[in-house]
Amino acid sequence: MPYLLYSLTFMVLVTGTALYLTRAHWLHLMPNVNNMQHLYSRLPGSFAGDMEAGLSSSTFDLGGNVDAGDARAGLDDAAKTEILKIMKKRRVRFDEARRLYMEQRFSANGIAADGRPRDPKFVSFS
Structure with missing residues (x-):
């Protein structure tokens, strides 16, 4: 032995x-480890930082929060991380990445892309 x-x-x-x-x-x-930017990137810690990172658009405007001097930490860190990954990986803009992220969250929770539950016992009255 x-x-x-x-x-x-x-x-x-x-x-x-x-x-x-x-x-x-x-x-x-x-692969060159020095050029791998997706390994670590610091998340912005305020609404102004979120806007600078590209996490704002005309349909999801953070300008009002920045103008009002909102002192909160900004958007949810887990969501920011996932949305930034989608933006880099699929090369899409913020609105499209946010839509894809929400569809992923919906499907993980048993909700269809249109917002209706996938539960076979679900009954809807028009």
Whole structure:
């Protein structure tokens, strides 16, 4: 049993050394970690910061909050994170990303895209 542990340790050291010495040949195949902006980005902490981050539009205007000097922390952090991910990943504007986010939330909660419950027992009277 000890020979297996020593052999495994030796193989890991040899493999690591070989990879380090030959990194010029295979490193270009790896993604560049320095250019990955989606790993971490600071969320804005106020309505003014939300507007600067692009989380405002003519149909969802935060200008009134900024003009009134609203001291709250801004929009929900979890929603901001998801909407910014959608905006970057799908390359859409804020309104479209907000719509896609709400459709995802609706489907996760058993609600159709038009706002009606998907419950088969649901009865609606016009």
